[in-house]
Amino acid sequence: MSQLSIFDVLNDLSVPRPAEPVQKPAAAVVPPIVSSDEARRRFIREFQLTARYHHRWDVFRDFISLVAGELDIARIRTPGNIVASRKICDSYQAADLERFHVLFSLLISALQGKYHDFLGSVFMELELGSGDMGQFFTPYPVARLLAQLLLDDTLQQLKSCPWVTLNEPTSGAGGMVIAFAESMLDKGLNPSAQLMAVTTDIDPTAADMTFIQLSLLGIPAVVNTGNTLSLSVSRTRCTPVWYFSNWQERIRSHERVMAMKKFLAEVGA
Known part of the structure; x- marks a missing residue:
């Protein structure tokens, strides 16, 4: 990158x-x-x-x-x-x-x-947060602690799927996803191949901050700008690695495999 x-x-x-100065x-x-x-x-x-x-x-x-x-x-x-x-x-x-x-x-x-929430921490240091919008991003050490608490239970998904799906309904600048990816690295896992994040934030700038950081860190993600409560989405962006690693086909292939396993189980019952 x-x-x-x-x-x-x-x-x-x-x-x-307009013409611009050369110097x-x-x-x-x-x-x-x-x-x-x-x-x-x-x-x-x-x-x-x-x-x-x-x-x-x-x-x-x-x-x-x-x-x-x-x-x-x-x-x-x-x-x-x-x-x-x-x-x-x-x-x-x-x-x-x-x-x-x-x-x-x-x-x-x-x-x-x-790995850290660079944009979120800079945003807060510059005192750009809005009390009306609730733009106060979780400090990264706290996000790391929460990620470590969630990690073992979430990684149970790997027993039935080649990757973990992480949903973040109020992503802020993406700090929680970044912290979870770093925790995966600590476990010897590869978040670029074994993590697929789906994030949403109602504020377009916050959603863009999430998109930027997950993109530069090589984390596959579908980043939505929208309201999690009303299930409305105004824009969806996928990080570059999502395209490079053909995640759409990976998801479809896994769904086909799971459907076949379900069918065979029903036939054999």
Whole structure:
């Protein structure tokens, strides 16, 4: 995932855009791979300098929206995604778009270093949470504890299925799924092949944060933006590894096997 370059899609958009300065500001130099803790410090510092003419929440939301659009391989070249990305980019100066590059690079560095809820913790540190929306994400150490408590019972699914299905109805930034995947790693299991997450969050930005982090960590997931209580879904995204590993066919094949086993059991009864 480290070779991904945010906004590469913008290089060949058919939608015209104003001319931009050729010279890039020194602050926009993409940093080398750094530790997770250093990436976090740099991310906070760089974010505070980005587009200071916009409200901090709007800048964070726009950054998350652009990154999610880049990682959504099913929609990245669609007209709707291109127009949405162009609309966001047109509201930022060239120097701040370059800072978005830096923030994306730091995000990748942070998640390469270790499993953790990077975006959720940064979101809270920047004090972007909304009391009205209930946007207070569970600290990752607490999510780890909960995951470890749930792990043994949930892994019982492996007795009848090659993978574990984890449903997260209020995903936030995806911290619980990440913690569960890390707990699987501790058990010698491979979450990229043996975990399939289904997540939902009513807030589009939170759902995008989940999608981004699970995508960069290589966790197969179906990420819904919607209301778990009313069972309404406005958007569904699947992480890249979900497509690369052909999870749709894996699920169908398993369902066929289980149906055949059920049929044979009924015939033999």
